[in-house]
Amino acid sequence: xxxxxxxxxxxxxxxxxxxxxxxxxxxxxxxxxxxxxxxxxxxxxxxxxxxxxxxxxxxxxxxxxxxxxxxxxxxxxxxxxxxxxxxxxxxxxxxxxxxxxxxx
Numbered sequence: 001x002x003x004x005x006x007x008x009x010x011x012x013x014x015x016x017x018x019x020x021x022x023x024x025x026x027x028x029x030x031x032x033x034x035x036x037x038x039x040x041x042x043x044x045x046x047x048x049x050x051x052x053x054x055x056x057x058x059x060x061x062x063x064x065x066x067x068x069x070x071x072x073x074x075x076x077x078x079x080x081x082x083x084x085x086x087x088x089x090x091x092x093x094x095x096x097x098x099x100x101x102x103x104x
Contacts, residue, residue: 004029004068005084005095006036010104012071013081014041019066023074027063035065042066075099 006012008029014022024038044064050057072081075097082099089096095104 002034003086004031004034006068006071006073011074011076012036012038013074014038014066014070015072015081016070017066018042026071028065029068030065033065034068036068036071037063037065038071039063073097073104075102076104077102 006026006029008026010026011023012026014020019041022038022041024041026036027039028037030036040063042064043061045059046062048054048057048060054060073084074080075082077097077100080099082097084104085096085098086093087096088094089103096102097104
């Protein structure tokens, strides 16, 4: 398994695919499949049977997973897409923005 540069709670932008340019917050990350679910992006319609949780049933909209390679982290300082690097600072391994060199 590779080290992913995107974590839950990060604000990301979509850099490729049908939803290019969309921004959102990462809700879940699947490390085995290298996919992430981003809030409000890649919405799909799902047919739900009536259940105790959803007694009405019907068609619901929900986010579908996207491949991590189609996402780029948004730099908190400039608000633009940036690449992520790792380095040791004060004896701790930290993520930093390659654009602004700020710790994320």
